[in-house]
Amino acid sequence: MGERKAIFITGGGSGIGQAIAAYFGERGWFVGLGDVDAEGMRKTEALLPGGYHYSHEFDVRDRDAWDRALSAFNIAAGGRIDVLVNNAGIPLGGSLTENSVEEIERCLDINLKGVLFGAQAVYPYLQKSAPDSCLLNTASAAGIYGTSGASVYSATKFGVRAVTEALDAEWSEDNIKVRSIMPGFIDTPLLEHSPNQRSNENIRQRVTDAGLEITPVLQVAQAAWDAVHGEKLHTRVGKTAHALAFGTRWMPGRVRKRARDSARPLGR
Numbered sequence: 208m209g210e211r212k213a214i215f216i217t218g219g220g221s222g223i224g225q226a227i228a229a230y231f232g233e234r235g236w237f238v239g240l241g242d243v244d245a246e247g248m249r250k251t252e253a254l255l256p257g258g259y260h261y262s263h264e265f266d267v268r269d270r271d272a273w274d275r276a277l278s279a280f281n282i283a284a285g286g287r288i289d290v291l292v293n294n295a296g297i298p299l300g301g302s303l304t305e306n307s308v309e310e311i312e313r314c315l316d317i318n319l320k321g322v323l324f325g326a327q328a329v330y331p332y333l334q335k336s337a338p339d340s341c342l343l344n345t346a347s348a349a350g351i352y353g354t355s356g357a358s359v360y361s362a363t364k365f366g367v368r369a370v371t372e373a374l375d376a377e378w379s380e381d382n383i384k385v386r387s388i389m390p391g392f393i394d395t396p397l398l399e400h401s402p403n404q405r406s407n408e409n410i411r412q413r414v415t416d417a418g419l420e421i422t423p424v425l426q427v428a429q430a431a432w433d434a435v436h437g438e439k440l441h442t443r444v445g446k447t448a449h450a451l452a453f454g455t456r457w458m459p460g461r462v463r464k465r466a467r468d469s470a471r472p473l474g475r
Contacts (some may be wrong), residue, residue, distance in 0.1 A: 211259065212339075213284035215277065217238035217267055217325060219297035220247025223345060223390070223427050227292055229254040230428035239280040241265055242295070267321030268293045273328035281332060288332035288434055293322040293347040296363075303358045310361050320365035322370055327361075330378075331457055338382035341435045344371050346387040348448035352455050368441065375440055386434040391426050391447030422446075 214231050218224035219240030225247075232238045232255040240248045240262040248262040261283040265272040281288055299306065299314040322344055333340035349357060349362030371387040378385055423447035434442040443449050454461060 211235065211237045211285070212289045212408050213237040213239065213280070213287050214290040214292065215241060215288055216278050216292040216294055217241040217321070218345075219251055219262070219415060220244035221251075223424060224294045224426040225254070225293070226250045226424040227431045228260075228295065228434055230425075231290075232256055232259065234432075237261075237284045239263065240285065241267070241276050255349060265326060267315045270324045270328070273293050273324050277328055277332060287336050288329060289336045289339060290327060290341045290343060291329040291333065292343045292345070292431065293325045293367075295321055296341075296345060298357075299360045300357045302356065306359060314359050318360070319370075321365040326370065331384075332376075333383045334381050340382075341384040341386060341432055342374065342378075342407075343431060344385075344387045346371065346389045346441070348389055348391040348443070348445070348451050350387075350389060351443075351448065351451040352466065354471065370465075372440065385436070385438075386439070387441045388427060388430050388434055389441050389443045390430075391422055391445035 212235075214236050216224045216239065219228050219238075220242035221244065223239070224242070228238045228240060228251050236259075236475065238255055238260045240251055240260065241264075242248050242262075243266050244266065245262075245264045248264070252260055252262060261280055262283055263276040265276045277291075282316070296318045296424050297314055299310055326342055326344075329342065333342060344367050346367040347360075347364040348354075348366040349361040350366075353361040353365075368387060368389070371385055372420050375385040425473075430442045430444045433439075443452055454465075
């Protein structure tokens with residue numbers, strides 16, 4: 208095996224994935240990027256040390272493509288994969304009654320099935336590099352308490368949280384760490400997207416109008432580093448995530464009332 212540790216990041220062409228790639232790359236890791244956006248991956252590569260990165264264009268919904276991507280990265284990295292970051296994901300907002308079948312299935316397939324496929328595909332590599340290996344899943348504050356106007360997205364992130372907890376137990380005998388990061392609203396290009404096909408309003412405007420904070424993406428990259436090297440199962444990032452976690456534990460009635468009072472769905 209090579210001496211340089213290796214991390215593979217899906218959704219590495221922008222946003223959180225790009226920030227994590229830069230953070231680990233600056234600290235001497237060999238960085239692998241997976242994305243459907245080849246141009247975005249080239250932009251991320253420009254942030255990384257020369258020669259210590261690898262990109263693979265693929266769709267996380269394709270189970271066979273996972274095997275091809277990880278096999279190629281393993282070779283490029285000198286025969287090791289220490290960390291997989293299951294980060295690829297898409298937003299979906301609006302009332303459930305307004306979401307199309309296509310939108311619902313795409314969000315479920317990328318955000319949840321993609322995570323399961325990635326975990327399944329990377330297992331033998333992480334088993335080989337244990338005990339310091341880690342599966343890191345990008346969950347969300349929407350996986351702490353269901354978000355009005357984002358029921359499908361919330362369902363996927365609750366699912367990612369569940370997968371993390373299940374595999375933390377399932378893979379404990381293999382000494383593979385399984386962790387999640389749970390960010391609130393993060394300053395990434397995703398905020399410029401419309402929440403669904405019917406909406407002309409971007410997510411950033413909805414967040415701003417709601418008076419919620421937008422957390423710098425660097426904080427998520429730092430949280431990812433801490434999660435990989437620490438013992439916390441779930442690492443919350445940003446005020447919204449911390450407030451929701453506190454409220455659901457100690458003031459569930461208040462959290463429920465606030466959710467009902469602010470139930471103007473994203474996209475309306």
